[in-house]
């Protein structure tokens with residue numbers, strides 16, 4: 001089989017989810033790490049009409065959208081299964097990923113991470129009004145994610161799945177903000193989950 005190529009830089013949370021998936025699966029890959037902060041390169045726009053990262057090419061096949069890419073990697077390559085067999089668990093995994101994308105990443109954690117981490121890197125002050133507006137949404141979203149973990153150590157069932165691999169990059173950045181740490185302190189499920197995740201080789205090797 002041809003070696004897949006991952007297009008996108010390491011600092012991107014979505015790119016990291018694909019890297020985590022490739023590493024957990026044991027798939028060798030090449031990476032094209034252009035800097036999207038300088039604008040989306042023309043070649044990437046040809047792969048991704050919305051001008052975002054990541055994209056994956058595998059021979060003639062080209063794919064964008066992180067969940068679709070991760071499912072493809074899990075289903076097209078040998079290695080440990082990263083999606084549950086049980087239809088209800090698999091549906092729950094998809095639900096959790098959509099909760100993250102729609103309620104945690106774009107609306108809440110994404111805003112706080114952007115203001116607390118990216119703005120200072122760019123030499124700008126964080127906008128406290130944006131953070132204050134995002135915080136209740138982040139609290140709600142992470143309370144829901146904490147509830148999915150319950151008394152276990154994974155988001156779904158007893159094994160790592162694509163749901164965990166979607167949460168790791170955002171949670172890791174979020175813990176670097178005071179708001180994220182405050183949420184973690186009152187979320188025992190998320191703390192237990194992170195204790196189990198943070199020492200996995202896939203996680204330590206993909207840290208941006």
Ligand SMILES: N[C@@H](CCC(=O)N[C@@H](CS)C(=O)NCC(=O)O)C(=O)O
Pocket residue numbers: 012013014015036051052053054064065066067
């Ligand atoms: N729905 C997309 C979201 C991808 C996304 O938002 N990627 C960010 C980086 S983490 C990006 O490309 N941002 C650049 C931009 O929006 O211009 C997916 O699941 O892959």
